[in-house]
Amino acid sequence: MVETLQKSLKTIEDYKAANPHYTELLDIMGDILILREEYRRNMKGSIFQVEENLIAKKMEGGLPLIDFTGKQYDLTHPKEYFDSLISIAEKRIPDAAKSIAAIIESPQFSWEKIIRASFDHKIEESDAQILEADHEGDENIDLIDLFTEESLRPELESVAQKYGQTVEKSGWSEGYCPICGKEPKIGEIREGEEGKRYLFCHQCGYKWYFHRIKCPFCGNEEQHSLAYFEVEGEERYRVDVCNKCRRYIKTVELPKSSEEPNLDVEDIATLHLDMIASDEGYN
Numbered sequence: 001m002v003e004t005l006q007k008s009l010k011t012i013e014d015y016k017a018a019n020p021h022y023t024e025l026l027d028i029m030g031d032i033l034i035l036r037e038e039y040r041r042n043m044k045g046s047i048f049q050v051e052e053n054l055i056a057k058k059m060e061g062g063l064p065l066i067d068f069t070g071k072q073y074d075l076t077h078p079k080e081y082f083d084s085l086i087s088i089a090e091k092r093i094p095d096a097a098k099s100i101a102a103i104i105e106s107p108q109f110s111w112e113k114i115i116r117a118s119f120d121h122k123i124e125e126s127d128a129q130i131l132e133a134d135h136e137g138d139e140n141i142d143l144i145d146l147f148t149e150e151s152l153r154p155e156l157e158s159v160a161q162k163y164g165q166t167v168e169k170s171g172w173s174e175g176y177c178p179i180c181g182k183e184p185k186i187g188e189i190r191e192g193e194e195g196k197r198y199l200f201c202h203q204c205g206y207k208w209y210f211h212r213i214k215c216p217f218c219g220n221e222e223q224h225s226l227a228y229f230e231v232e233g234e235e236r237y238r239v240d241v242c243n244k245c246r247r248y249i250k251t252v253e254l255p256k257s258s259e260e261p262n263l264d265v266e267d268i269a270t271l272h273l274d275m276i277a278s279d280e281g282y283n
């Protein structure tokens with residue numbers, strides 16, 4: 001989170017050189033980071049208010065800090081941000097942008113509905129599936145997902161920055177994000193930190209501690225039904241799978257003294273791992 005924009009953009013250039021087939025997506029990520037920084041600069045406090053007296057109770061009950069139940073937030077700026085993210089697609093991938101526009105303009109699509117659903121880890125899946133069912137096999141869905149998730153990032157990131165330490169001390173042990181409730185897609189483990197792992201939330205940028213031998217999605221801790229696979233020549237990454245619920249999460253394996261990785265970028269540079277996991281029947 002503290003990483004400067006310049007440094008992140010440099011990381012993207014390095015990744016482009018190493019993974020030329022991801023150039024387009026990494027360029028999109030670079031554009032996102034520039035817009036995100038601009039949003040941050042113009043922000044005057046978050047639209048999300050945290051009831052500080054409820055933090056301890058919420059954490060104890062497994063409830064994320066921010067939720068939408070019975071609350072009204074002014075989503076004007078995030079929606080404007082979403083629209084400007086869509087214009088990145090128009091600039092970078094004009095052909096796909098047409099199909100993206102068609103999906104967004106279709107009556108089934110509701111940005112606000114997807115946003116609300118993402119705060120409720122119980123219904124998140126079903127809502128994403130509705131969108132996917134209507135546009136099966138359309139790879140642009142993933143990009144819309146990315147933009148939708150990103151549209152709240154600056155607002156939520158400021159909450160995560162303000163309350164992150166308090167949350168960390170609370171001993172949160174759920175597999176979904178303590179700040180916003182979103183499920184993780186990627187995590188990191190570090191050499192020498194046995195049994196430890198951190199899960200990362202793309203929606204708010206928060207990273208939280210989670211047991212290494214436990215499925216974040218169903219809580220399964222039985223070693224025999226938890227496994228992981230790696231791709232030859234890419235030992236920096238592995239995919240942790242749970243054979244009980246058939247879900248998976250990507251993991252970056254860091255050497256002892258390595259710098260903090262940019263997990264937004266890592267997620268994009270490892271999209272082939274998502275494809276392999278999906279081919280293997282994991283979701």
Ligand SMILES: [Zn+2]
Nearest residue numbers: 177180201204
């Ligand atoms: Zn989050």
Ligand SMILES: [Zn+2]
Nearest residue numbers: 215218242245
């Ligand atoms: Zn599981």
